[in-house]
Amino acid sequence: MGYTLNFNLIWRHFDKLSGGLLLSLELAVISIAIGIVIGLVLAVWYVSAGRVVRGVIAAYVEFIRNVPLILLVYLVFYGLPTVVDIAYSAQTSFVATLALYSGAYLVEVFRSGLEAVPRGQIDAGKAIGLTPWQRLIHVRLPTMMRITLPALSNTFISLFKDTSVASVISVPELTYGAQWINFNTFRIVEVYLVVTAMYLVTGYVLLFALRLIERWYRTAR
Amino acid sequence: MLGQIAYALPFLAQGFALTLWVSLLVVVLSLIAGVILGVGLVYGPAPLRWVVRIFSDTIRGIPILVLIFFVYYGLPAVGVHLQSFWAAVLALTLFKTAQVVEYLRGAVASIPKGQSEAAMAIGLTFRQRLAYVIFPQAFRRFLPPWINGVTDAVKGSALVSLLGITDLMQAINQVIGRTYEAMPLYILGALLYFAVNYALSLASRRLERRFAFIRE
Numbered sequence: 001m002g003y004t005l006n007f008n009l010i011w012r013h014f015d016k017l018s019g020g021l022l023l024s025l026e027l028a029v030i031s032i033a034i035g036i037v038i039g040l041v042l043a044v045w046y047v048s049a050g051r052v053v054r055g056v057i058a059a060y061v062e063f064i065r066n067v068p069l070i071l072l073v074y075l076v077f078y079g080l081p082t083v084v085d086i087a088y089s090a091q092t093s094f095v096a097t098l099a100l101y102s103g104a105y106l107v108e109v110f111r112s113g114l115e116a117v118p119r120g121q122i123d124a125g126k127a128i129g130l131t132p133w134q135r136l137i138h139v140r141l142p143t144m145m146r147i148t149l150p151a152l153s154n155t156f157i158s159l160f161k162d163t164s165v166a167s168v169i170s171v172p173e174l175t176y177g178a179q180w181i182n183f184n185t186f187r188i189v190e191v192y193l194v195v196t197a198m199y200l201v202t203g204y205v206l207l208f209a210l211r212l213i214e215r216w217y218r219t220a221r
Numbered sequence: 222m223l224g225q226i227a228y229a230l231p232f233l234a235q236g237f238a239l240t241l242w243v244s245l246l247v248v249v250l251s252l253i254a255g256v257i258l259g260v261g262l263v264y265g266p267a268p269l270r271w272v273v274r275i276f277s278d279t280i281r282g283i284p285i286l287v288l289i290f291f292v293y294y295g296l297p298a299v300g301v302h303l304q305s306f307w308a309a310v311l312a313l314t315l316f317k318t319a320q321v322v323e324y325l326r327g328a329v330a331s332i333p334k335g336q337s338e339a340a341m342a343i344g345l346t347f348r349q350r351l352a353y354v355i356f357p358q359a360f361r362r363f364l365p366p367w368i369n370g371v372t373d374a375v376k377g378s379a380l381v382s383l384l385g386i387t388d389l390m391q392a393i394n395q396v397i398g399r400t401y402e403a404m405p406l407y408i409l410g411a412l413l414y415f416a417v418n419y420a421l422s423l424a425s426r427r428l429e430r431r432f433a434f435i436r437e
Contacts, residue, residue: 003298003299003300062415062419062422063411063415065372065418065422066372066376066414066415066418066419066422067376067411067414067415067418068375068376068377068378068379068380068390068414069376070379070380070382070390071379071390071393071407071410071411071414072411074394074407075404075407075408075411078397078403078407079403079404079407079408080404082401082403082404083404161282161283161284162284163284164284164285164286164287165284165286165380167286168383175284175286175287175290178287178290179290182290182294186298188294188295188298189295189298189299192287192290192291192294192295195287196279196283196287196291199282199283199284199287200279200282200283203282203283204282
């Protein structure tokens with residue numbers, strides 16, 4: 001034992017952590033934005049599609065959900081460029097991976113949300129003469145959004161934590177910053193204490209903010 | 222290409238076995254710790270409840286990767302020396318324990334209050350109420366999400382490759398380092414993880430349907 005905490009070196013290199021946190025948030029926001037598009041399109045397609053399309057979408061969802069994220073990150077960054085002629089930075093590659101990853105989780109979220117839209121609302125839409133497309137835009141999607149918002153917030157927060165995996169391909173986000181300080185200053189306990197606090201505070205601030213938005217959105221009718 | 226991969230198969234099988242072994246250890250240890258802490262969270266005195274609540278919320282609030290590095294690099298710094306294998310098992314167990322605590326809390330909370338009131342009315346003691354009334358019902362609520370959550374332990378175990386432990390993920394990376402057959406090997410690895418986790422999630426879904434007879 002006899003370990004003396006000394007945070008001086010952490011504060012000296014704090015830019016690695018603050019910049020890392022911002023990048024983590026950026027990665028999470030861009031990924032979920034793309035993930036929401038993937039999830040919405042596939043969920044809407046799924047509920048109205050035939051067996052084959054449903055099978056393909058389900059295969060995508062089940063594959064992503066049952067494979068470790070780190071393997072997907074490696075596969076996209078190291079594996080894919082060996083078979084397809086593309087080149088991208090680690091950061092782009094990670095965003096693409098995390099977007100596909102969140103997309104798979106969000107298909108499920110949106111699909112169950114769409115199925116939870118009360119039948120009566122859709123019938124009411126029909127009764128006032130809305131076309132199927134208008135029913136989707138003005139009736140089903142807004143109601144689905146209200147139902148799925150809590151699950152969407154949770155997905156976003158867990159995605160924010162998942163950005164730590166980007167450190168394995170040297171994307172300089174928060175966990176990478178922590179490792180850098182770990183290896184270069186050996187103030188190990190201190191750096192992980194600080195980083196733990198940063199993830200926790202950010203996560204709970206996000207959660208609080210998202211819950212506020214949910215409440216506001218729920219009452220706005 | 223196929224020859225090289227076939228040559229590496231026994232090595233990959235060893236890595237796969239290690240992945241399963243780590244996952245099994247984590248699942249068993251976290252079940253024990255999680256049930257004890259979970260009962261403490263639901264029925265314990267206030268200070269114990271706070272400690273478990275803070276433990277669970279902290280662990281669930283940080284990335285598993287940070288937890289793994291914290292345990293692996295942090296313990297030796299304060300003079301606790303564990304083999305990297307056990308440091309990895311400890312970190313994953315902490316993460317999984319927090320999950321089990323929440324599954325247990327959720328399962329117990331889902332049993333209607335009338336059940337324990339009825340048990341009180343017929344004069345059962347606290348222990349009898351738990352053993353004969355609450356737990357048998359809570360168990361059926363606990364099992365499906367818990368089995369589904371085992372997939373998190375298997376997926377999380379892939380992160381121990383970063384500590385130089387030769388699990389399936391690390392074995393794959395090493396074989397790629399020798400053969401440069403990145404894509405086939407990553408896909409092979411993905412299929413192996415998929416097989417294990419998909420089987421688990423199917424089992425969870427089946428159980429959920431089987432236990433669906435419990436009503437609110």
